[in-house]
Amino acid sequence: MTESQDPRALAQQAADTIAELTGVERHDIALTLGSGWGKAADVIGETVAVVPAEQVPGFHTSGVPGHSGTLRSIRLANGKHALIIGARTHLYEGKGVRAVVHGVRTAAAAGAGIMILTNGAGGVDPAFRAGEAVLISDHLNLTATSPLEGANFTDLTDLYTPRLRDIARSAEPSLQEGVYVQLPGPHYETPAEIHYLRTIGGQIVGMSTTLEAIAAREAGMEILGFSLITNPAAGMGDPLSHEEVLEEGRAAEPHLAELLKRVVALL
Template sequence: MFNDIEQARTAIIPRLRHIPRVGLILGSGLGALADEIEDAVVIPYRDIPGFHEPKVAGHRGELAIGLLAGQPVAVMRGRFHFYEGYSMQEVTFPVRVLHAIGCETLIVTNAAGGLRPDWQVGDIMRINDQIFLPGMAGHHPLRGPNDERLGPRFPAMVGVFDNDLVPLARTVASELGIPLREGVYCMLSGPTFESAAELRMLRVWGADAVGMSTAPEIVVAVHCGMRVLGFSLITNLALPDAPPANHEEVMAAGEAAKPKFAALLCGILSRIR
């Protein structure tokens, strides 16, 4: 894999005007934030070895690199998913490339179903822990031989969400008047939305939001030694007695919450040191 990462890095670096320090992965309906990047270089995923073109609506499949809120960033406009048939190693390969081109911090976002009846569509949740169910079942991005050049054999996941970015996120949200939820994100493999019995099970397990991405990306970022900050935009209420979720609802909720989510992320980016 090390050589594959070097191939991708070599395809990107000569095109850059800025070396990024922060990588962002923007989930369903949130990719428009990349339009605000200044002095941007935009590279389609098809031009980067090892990247795949997303087939899901709301994921444009571009890497935009430039300045956002004064911070040099590399922004993934969309991701490719495990449920599309890619392996966990393929899904997380872009995280390794972000690290290889200079990113020391990863901010990852997703659209998620809210498992708390007292929450609302449009709420933003900081991920303070995760349940990586496919990983627990053996679909893990670190499965197989470990290359020590990329990270340790047994990275610890306890405490990885409690870094110096957390108080910064809370401060920015407070100053902007944006209520910031905090909770546990659970990843299921998808692509079906959950049954009522599965939703009840997830609440018993302690999950506050559920989605189909993010957890393996966070694992690989930790393996690389990156700081991680994760957010879920609650785009539907995933409750056993609520109306069934649909992708159009997710996209609409992402569009409505775009201004406050963008303000939060830009406020955080402007203060990252």
């Protein structure tokens, strides 16, 4: 994706390609599956087609271990179709903000009215334990950028749709909520930075999601966000490593998959 390309036109081109390759004209909901959430693609419904990301305009093979690098079309029990985006682009990969939100814009162009965003993240609030899934109630975008261009003044009140959060809690009443913070990465935070985030109201910290959520709101989608707490944040436990994130994600996968299966069945 280059700066000269119209991002919405590219998203429509990608959506048309997905429809052609999967044989599914319209997808009703979309899910971006982050670290620990990938197994959900195997249980929420019947897989219709799996498409390597590089076959779809604007997508790239995932550069992050733990991400599938594919797009998957799934037929749900109610006859609707879900688009699974396993090829998330992160801001720290250097491909630009347009590439980061291309998956969300493609999902909207494919017909999805609901965007489910998931991630693996650090727990800033000590009330959240490693291995726990937490609903995102709001966010702090500390990336110093936005996916919106020009005089596009999009309201972000109730960005993470209360109706969908209520549905998620009906599927699993024990779910806690928290404010997610996105930083650019790829380095983890210092203990001083975590103290700062806690002071300004952050409860979960990661390197994705907020820019995607903003783009989804601009596209008119409802948004549901989940974080898997993979570790206590810096200064609250042992030194951090991506291997720890992957290990915690693998351990939590069965529970997270069942959680998303129950939530999606209620949408």
